[in-house]
Amino acid sequence: MDLITAEEKLSEYSADIYSCIINGFSNGYxxxxxxxxxxxxxxxxxxxxxxxxxxxxxTFSCDMIHRGRGNIILLxxxxxxxxxxxxxxxxxxxxxxxxxxxxxxxxxxxxxIQPSVHLNAGYILDxxxxxxxxxxxxxxxxxxxxxxxxxxxxxxENNNKIPLPPIVELVENINTIKISVKKExxxxxxxxxxxxx
Amino acid sequence: MNNLANPEMLLLARxxxxxxxxxxxxxxxxxxxxxxxxxxxxxxxxxxxxxDISRELKYPISFFYQNGKRFSTTNPxxxxxxxxxxxxxxxxxxxxxIKRIHIEKLLESIEIESTSIPYVDKDEYSSIEDIALxxxxxxxxxxxxxxxxxxxxxxxxxxxxxxDFYTDKIDGFTxxxxxxxxxxxxxxxxxxxxxxxxxxELGHIILNHTHELGIEDEANQFASSFLMPKNDIYKDFLGExxxxxxxxxxxxYWKVSMQSLIYRAKSLNLIDDKIYQNLWITxxxxxxxxxxxxxxxxxxxxxxxxxxxIDIHKNDLKYSTNELFEFLNIYExxxxxxYPEMNNKEKKISLKLVK
Numbered sequence: 056m057d058l059i060t061a062e063e064k065l066s067e068y069s070a071d072i073y074s075c076i077i078n079g080f081s082n083g084y085x086x087x088x089x090x091x092x093x094x095x096x097x098x099x100x101x102x103x104x105x106x107x108x109x110x111x112x113x114t115f116s117c118d119m120i121h122r123g124r125g126n127i128i129l130l131x132x133x134x135x136x137x138x139x140x141x142x143x144x145x146x147x148x149x150x151x152x153x154x155x156x157x158x159x160x161x162x163x164x165x166x167x168i169q170p171s172v173h174l175n176a177g178y179i180l181d182x183x184x185x186x187x188x189x190x191x192x193x194x195x196x197x198x199x200x201x202x203x204x205x206x207x208x209x210x211x212e213n214n215n216k217i218p219l220p221p222i223v224e225l226v227e228n229i230n231t232i233k234i235s236v237k238k239e240x241x242x243x244x245x246x247x248x249x250x251x252x
Numbered sequence: 253m254n255n256l257a258n259p260e261m262l263l264l265a266r267x268x269x270x271x272x273x274x275x276x277x278x279x280x281x282x283x284x285x286x287x288x289x290x291x292x293x294x295x296x297x298x299x300x301x302x303x304d305i306s307r308e309l310k311y312p313i314s315f316f317y318q319n320g321k322r323f324s325t326t327n328p329x330x331x332x333x334x335x336x337x338x339x340x341x342x343x344x345x346x347x348x349x350i351k352r353i354h355i356e357k358l359l360e361s362i363e364i365e366s367t368s369i370p371y372v373d374k375d376e377y378s379s380i381e382d383i384a385l386x387x388x389x390x391x392x393x394x395x396x397x398x399x400x401x402x403x404x405x406x407x408x409x410x411x412x413x414x415x416d417f418y419t420d421k422i423d424g425f426t427x428x429x430x431x432x433x434x435x436x437x438x439x440x441x442x443x444x445x446x447x448x449x450x451x452x453e454l455g456h457i458i459l460n461h462t463h464e465l466g467i468e469d470e471a472n473q474f475a476s477s478f479l480m481p482k483n484d485i486y487k488d489f490l491g492e493x494x495x496x497x498x499x500x501x502x503x504x505y506w507k508v509s510m511q512s513l514i515y516r517a518k519s520l521n522l523i524d525d526k527i528y529q530n531l532w533i534t535x536x537x538x539x540x541x542x543x544x545x546x547x548x549x550x551x552x553x554x555x556x557x558x559x560x561x562i563d564i565h566k567n568d569l570k571y572s573t574n575e576l577f578e579f580l581n582i583y584e585x586x587x588x589x590x591y592p593e594m595n596n597k598e599k600k601i602s603l604k605l606v607k
Contacts, residue, residue, distance in 0.1 A: 084547060092488060092501040182538055183500030183510075185547040226400045226551045232407045233365040234560055236568050240361030244569045 058194075058203040061172070064133045065192065065205070071114050072130075072176045073207045076139065076190050079107030080178060084185065099184075100141045100149075107139045121168060129168075130176075136168065137192070140177040146193050146204055148175045160195040256294040257302055257316040263291045264322050265309045267346035270339065280304040315581040320353040322346075323427055336421045344417050345425075348436045351590060352427050354580050355411055355434055358561040361569060366409035367391070369433075371460055380459075380470055384477035387458060395484050397506045401450045402553035405435065410457070412450065412555035414439040414593065424449040426456055433457050442544065443552050444509040451475035479508050480516045489522040496534050500548055507550045510540065555593075562594060 065072075083106030087099060094102075108128050112120065121129040121136075130137040138159070140148035150156040157163075164170045174194050181188045190207040266276055266287075273287040282301065289296040290305075297316075306313050323345070370390045377383045391404065398404065402412050410433045417438040423445065424437035435453045437446050455474030461467040488502055494517065499510045506513065514531050517523045523531075535541050565571045565579070577584055588595055 081547075088504040088548075090505070092498070092505050181545065182496050182534065183540075183545050183548065184497045185500050185545050226402075226553045228400060228403045228406075228554060228556060230403060230407060230556070231367060232409060232557070234564065235363045235365075236564055237361055237363055240569060244361075248570065 058205070061135070061174075061192075061194065061203070062205060064135065068115075068130070068132055069192070069205075069207060072137065072192065073190050075110040075114050076107055076176065076178050077187065079103065079110040079139075080187055082106045082110070096184075103141070104139060111139065131168070131171065134171050135174055136165070136171040137174045137176050140175045142175070142177040142179050142191065142193070144179065146177075146179065146191050146201060147199060148177060148193075148195070150198060152198065157198060160198045162196070257297045258318060258320065259291050259294050259297070260322045261316045261318055261320055262297070262305065264320070264346045264349055265305070265311045265315060266291070267342040268350055269309055270343040272339075276305070276308065279308050310583060310586070312578075312581055312583060314578070318353065318581055320349070322349050323352070323429075336419055340419055341422075344415070344419075344422065347590065348413075348415065348425070348427060348434075350582075351413055351415075351436070352434055354582070355413075355558065355561070356429075356431065357580060358558075358565060359432065362561060362564060364409045367407045369408045369410075370458060372458055374459055374470075380455075380473040381477045381482060383459070384455075384474050385481060388478065388481065395481070398447075398451075398479055399507075400553055401447050401454075401479070402555050405450055405454055406555060406557045409557075410435060410454075411557040411561075412437065413558060414555060416440065424453055426453045428457070442509070442549060444503065444507060444512070444544070444550050447550075447553070448475050448479065448508060448512055451478045454478070476512065476516050476519070480506055480512070482520055485516060486520070486522070489517055489520075494523050494527055494531070496531060496538075499531065500545070503544070503548050504550060510535065510544055510548070558591070559594065562591075 080103055083103035086106065087094060087102050091099060111128060111130065115130060119130050119132060121131055123129060128138070143149055148160070150160070158165065159173050162173055172194060174192055176190070176192050178187045178190045180186065192205040192207065194202040194204075196202045266273070273291070274284045277284040277287045280301075282304070286296075286301065287305075290301060302313065302316060306316065370387055372383050372386070374380070374383060377386070393404075405412055413434060413436050415436050415438065417440065420438070420440060422438060423441060424435060426433055426435050428434075435450060437449050437453075439446075441449070452471045452475040455461075455471035455478070456467065459467075459470060459474065461471070485506070488505075492498055496510075499513050499517075502513055503510050508516075514523075514528065514535075518528045532541075562576070565576060566573075571579060573584075577587055580587070582590075
């Protein structure tokens with residue numbers, strides 16, 4: 056369960072985990088952007104999580120993915136189980152205290168899955184909740200504490216903020232204006248053309 | 253072509269290149285006084301001098317024989333942040349004037365049937381808020397945010413021209429004459445800000461502004477009320493804790509900057525002084541006063557009126573590309589630099605020609 060081993064074993068997957076979170080957030084945010092003000096923060100987080108999971112499904116091989124109840128997936132890799140979460144400022148996953156959530160955070164084995172170290176891969180948002188501030192992999196010791204934290208900013212190019220690709224979208228035009236050529240302009244033009252020939 | 257070159261066009265040409273009379277004089281080996289006289293009196297422009305100026309400033313000789321009139325800096329309304337150097341302002345306005353002359357030439361062959369501009373007498377209304385509401389009603393705009401203000405303006409027959417202003421200190425301005433209004437906006441600004449500028453300039457036009465005091469404030473009030481009507485935006489603030497997160501979530505919906513939303517909330521007394529100050533402190537601390545988070549950027553709008561005018565000349569009046577440059581008295585390179593949007597062949601022109 057130590058950090059150094061985890062860093063070594065997860066290094067192969069870290070970039071993919073990172074890009075799942077970034078791309079999933081980016082797509083999810085685009086989906087809810089113009090409706091965000093009417094959605095609760097739980098609904099917003101659920102939408103973002105679904106998009107991140109969709110990214111993970113498309114990124115990792117089937118044998119790495121374990122489907123849980125609801126739209127929860129766990130990544131199985133080298134003795135680790137990883138789930139995707141949104142973090143609070145203390146880098147703790149926000150959970151309703153179900154026994155399932157407690158067991159996961161307390162590192163109690165999950166029935167039907169080989170004993171593994173439970174990890175959370177998640178993100179912290181900036182003040183406007185419109186961009187990701189950072190991405191981490193954490194190893195919880197309880198609902199309220201972590202054994203260790205890996206900062207995935209290592210994979211980000213020296214930026215404070217994760218650079219999301221700017222998406223240039225155009226608004227559709229609704230035109231009611233009618234434009235036509237003046238008759239005399241056409242005649243003048245034809246006259247000039249003929250004269251030049 | 254006239255017999256005499258037009259001194260106003262000489263001035264426009266020089267200013268559009270951002271050089272002083274002395275700099276031009278030095279480059280073509282004449283005195284500064286000679287340039288000064290040429291820019292005032294048409295009979296002081298010899299053929300040799302005109303040829304040298306034309307070569308140096310890279311405008312065809314025909315450019316200087318146009319009947320164009322230069323609108324002085326006091327004519328247009330500016331939406332600008334602070335004072336900017338006169339030289340920069342002259343350059344921006346010179347280029348805008350050249351574009352205005354192009355548009356006027358293009359319009360000579362065209363008939364436009366557009367929505368009438370609802371000019372108002374502000375003395376007949378109790379507030380600018382009421383005027384904005386009235387205009388929205390006349391245009392039968394639905395409640396809530398305005399999806400595409402560029403479209404609304406161009407449907408009035410007012411071309412919206414995106415320009416590189418070489419500075420972020422100026423947002424836009426309108427040049428008006430008897431025939432037409434043309435709105436120029438700074439393409440280097442984010443679209444939430446451009447939309448506000450467009451609404452601001454529309455305010456100047458609708459309110460029949462000339463040059464009296466307080467018109468900039470009135471145009472800002474109009475823009476704010478037009479884009480964020482009081483009755484519609486009220487519900488988004490009432491009963492909510494107004495944090496930066498809340499403001500950020502409203503931005504993509506209302507399609508205005510976070511700063512405009514904060515101003516609007518304050519002007520409608522939806523937030524108190526303390527929250528207002530805290531929001532500004534946070535915006536400042538996070539650097540969002542200069543540039544708001546990229547993820548909150550709103551969709552770009554797409555002015556099409558100018559493109560349509562060019563298209564009609566090419567397709568219906570059968571102008572070849574070179575003939576068009578000759579008609580506009582401009583070289584190809586300048587045209588491409590002045591109108592970069594015309595180089596994007598993938599963009600569709602959505603206005604239809606009515607025959």
